[in-house]
Amino acid sequence: MAYIAQDVLRQKPASGAVFAFHGRCGDRIKLLYCDGQGFYLYCKVLERGRFTWPSVADGTTCLTSAQLAMLWEGMAGAALTGACHRLGLAKLSI
Template identity: 55%
Template sequence: MIGIPGNVRIYLACGATDMRRGFDSLAAQVQTMLRLDPHDGALYAFRGRRGDLIKILWWDGQGLCLFSKRLERGRFVWPQAREGSVALTAAQVSMLLEGIDWRTPVRTWQPDAAC
């Protein structure tokens, strides 16, 4: 199990990211577009164009980790930035990663009613 500290900062990259990118090109995007250091211990999340795939880049103190998650149904609801940044609570981030629309807590897909 990988333990991520509870007080870690999480940054969501605006727009869609090419999901063919790996460690180096995502770290370069953090440096050039966000003007942040990818080795500072924060989590950097990137979403694909279709919205069903995210990648998260994280420096654990020894090296860069790259996590990915693909939803079989639904999509990840990404916030729209009206200004420079968007603040989400830990609960909203948790819902975002589960494919739940954090603005109105409902899943982006509904299971079939086969009972």
Template identity: 50%
Template structure:
């Protein structure tokens, strides 16, 4: 499990991305399409057309890191918006990477009686 730094911003690029892109191509997308600084320390997540592959770009202060994950079954749940980007919390990103529906996770049933 990868833990995220506290207070880190996470941006999802809505729609699908050409997964042949590497660090430089994804950094250009973060800068030009998402209108964010790829060297800010934020995480930028991109999903392929079929939905089973995700790439995350992150600048750690010394260099650019590129993480990827492929689900063997199913696909990553991805938003569709007009803005082209969505911001997620660290908890939502953790659920996303596990293949869980991060938009509406099941809530634990609240007890009716104490004791």
């Protein structure tokens, strides 16, 4: 995951940003975060439904902390299309 963030997304994985990845079916999400001492990988699989992703032009987008929380909880996403603050949230199909 850190390799994808660095080489594909051209971001520093140890920058303190949160990177989000999803599977092809859209029912899985992985969040990668580095706190300066090590990496954390959080994974979640929905039993029913799919995660609603915001529209993405170049493979990346940024979300507010509230939008990230909504995405993690699997909430449907009209609010995910709002203005963004730089959290470094990146979306990439894996």
